[in-house]
Amino acid sequence: MNKFMEKFIEIAGRIGAQRHLVAIRDGFVAIMPLIIVGSLAILVNNFPPFGSFDFVAWMNGIFGEGNWQTVGGSIWNGTFAVLGLLVAFSIAYNLAKSYEVDGLSAGIISAAAYIMLVPVTEDWGLNFAWLGAQGLFVAIVLSILVTELFRVLVKSKWTIKMPEGVPEGVARSFKALIPATIILILIGFFQAIMSVFAEISVFEWIFSVIQEPLQGLGNTLPAAIIIAFLNHLLWFFGLHGTNIIGSVIEPLYLPLIQENLELFKSGVSAFDVPYTVTKPFLDSFVFMGGSGTTIALLAAIFIVIKQQKNHPYREVAKLSAPAGLFNINEPVIFGLPIVLNPVMLIPFILVPVTLTIISYVALSTGLVPKTVALVPWTTPPILSGYLVTGGSWRGIALQVFNLVLATLMYIPFIMAGARTLKAKMEDN
């Protein structure tokens, strides 16, 4: 067991620290503020009536039909709608930084290369379809290739070195000149060859061959279960699960939520958007209080251990509760502990997997609207359930149901854990 564990931790650790995966993950982390703002803008633009108060109609009455929605609409265009372009920059930037070469130059060259490949519309405009989430895989591959090439070239002799005393910014841009020229010419050649010999742009090709099939897979229940399972298995070993699998989850699930949002924006109801499994789906209905739905675990502790005010479990629960409301749960994971605690292994994995299945069924059968908003993962439960479903009480109802069920599931294990703890203390 010990040997297996060590191996597991080592492999997971290697994945968690792998340079390119880290750059991809950090690239997505960097643009998160933008896409959350973009998503909230759409939510405000399409806010559902609250009882007899219809926000959209009220705003239309004041500012004229649709005028005020231009604010949110243009925010969308600059954020979610150009997701691919944004990560083409941010991934290249982070990867170059990890090699300790000029991140800004690498990012700019990568963004330029991305634009070079985007299909141009007939009236000479950039095609928004490929600037956004549909171009995500191209952005990832391209930014990595460009940065690798940039790194090799910058470290080679093929750079222009300015004499000393030249301001750093100027020296840096000259240093990047020859690498930029070579990279952009190569991309230009590639684009020329693609457009002459292939009838299809590299975007369409990568999208239909790689991205679309993977996304189709991502939207299934088994995929959601595997993600929930892996994430919690990693956390059980004390490793940051969400961080380690983040570089795989983001590129897969961001396009799905973008498509949901795009349809929601054009007036489709949250019940009728296509995708069930998205990041907010997991964040809001499963990872309540953090991985392991630990907010329910805290509730279970307060229910089971009422008398002994200074019981160790209660102490941890009290300490963890404030952060737990915002889905931060390291204190309970390491303090209880859940890590490598055989009693907690079963519920810690079983609860989230069960909630994933229940939520999937609730959303895909139309009992609860699907997710049409991306909120920060620190948004407290109840509020998050309301927001991600586009403002539906059914989202809250599902969260409450899940929380009650999770608490009931945790209770027997807390009892067992408290018994073992008591026996251990009496032994001492």
Next chain:
Amino acid sequence: MKIILVCSAGMSTSMLVNKMRKAAEDRGMDAEINAIAESQLKNNLEGLDVVLVGPQVRYLEKKIKQQLEPQGIKVAIIDQIAYGMMQGDKVLDQAIELKG
């Protein structure tokens, strides 16, 4: 004494940092304690004595050790229970012990 805590996003580690600062203050100790992400570490090496790695990113320990131990900076993983219980006092002790 300068101590840096390395973690992923810095959410819960910054809670611990506050507790450690308070513990240091109570002891009248002159300590600079910060929590940062691993990628920022190399920009903060000046005068650094001890790096403590959050248990959830323990896989970074090896890499950080290789980089920093030749420079005489001590590296260790934060005691898991002390981390979970947010015992600033204990973690501060761990750092002091490491520095030796």
